[in-house]
Amino acid sequence: MAILVSLGAVLAIVVIALIGAQVGPLQYLLGILVPYAAFAIFIGGFIWRVVYWGKSPVPFRIPTTAGQEYSFPWIKRNRFDNPVKLWEVLVRMFLEVFAFRSLFRHTRAELRGGNLIYGPSKWLWLGALMFHYSFLVIALRHLRFFVQPTPEFVKTIENIDGMLQIGAPHMYLSEVMLLTGLAILLGRRFFAPRIRYISLANDYFPLFLIIAIATTGILMRFLFRVDIVGVKELVLGLASFHPTLPDGIGAMFFIHVLLVSALLAYFPFSKLMHMGGVFMSPTRNLVNNTRMKRHVNPWWTPPKFHTYEEYEEEYRDLMKEAGIPVERE
């Protein structure tokens, strides 16, 4: 059900764009207004979400301690799995953000001959790494359309990415890697029974959406060619706030753009916010120095005490009247 709902939602976006691309005035909506709105939602939503997270107090040090903590000098400790200094936590964060170290530690449990055994499982890590890095490369390559002249590093990436020189235009390695990574990530939700059991529509939807974006991009490049000069004119116009809508770009471009707009607008309200969230995770970004430094709860205020002396002061007359003994007259 979750699969059908998300697949249906993605197909609906494709159909809307396909119809809209045939109608002149709607092209203006699909090519200019919707991308601007989506980008504004993306930036605004991203900031809102991070600020919202920033408001949550973290009263204690709660890093995950995945190794021996700082102790006696003769006990070997694990610097990066149980960091006590800033630079150690920075290394930990770097490895987390750039190498997905938590995913590398992924294990799976299996019953074999009545025994529960645990073993390494690197597929999630591999698929995630392939997907994220190719997505980054593809996003950077798109700067070719957004900036004139194209930055030098973008050309370098393009040359490396297309080094196999297969076909015209060249096939990119990142295209293949992205789809392979996505296939692994989607495949585990389909075929691993326990993952499938916990998968929801908001797990499938981003996967289908990004698969659709990649597919339309590849189709646009190899099968349903669009007028690239027109595309660059439109995109460059968007990025310089002088939007124009050239004629005859081709429907595939509008489908691609509407899908990307959907991704941008959906981003801040979904699990995709792990992009910002990874930096905001107290289980990763805190140093484990609970035993070296006193951490005071940030919203702690001294409680109001009402001591007996104050109580007696307040009710002395009444107490005397009722015959209750008082300490001071």
Next chain:
Amino acid sequence: MYDTGKIIVGLAIFVGLVTSPIWLNKGKAAPKPSPKLDTPAIQQLEKKECVESRQFMRSTHMQLLNEWRDRALRKGERRYINKKGEKIYISLQNTCMKCHSNKKEFCDTCHNYTDIKPYCWDCHFIPEGRKTWASTEGHS
């Protein structure tokens, strides 16, 4: 908000990066290219039309050229029949460049605009009597 300083710096870096195309363009879109079609060979043509339709050539010429290369050099076929059924001799130098002899004003205008470096000239001579292989001129 807790850790306000760090969060604001992080957000500023993020917003700066995703909006970088806006800053890099400085609010000015580069002028769009206008490839020139007024070579002597084209002016002598009665019907000013390429081997396929204008729309097709605009979007798909690179795939056509790739197919032509494979046919001519790998299979030895030098005959292309276009969508109208006309027979065309497959040759970059003698068919394409016969009309489009102005690489600089024609090919390069769009390729520079979209920053594409076709590797035609890794093998083919650049026309206009250029002596060098794979000139870098007009490529970047």
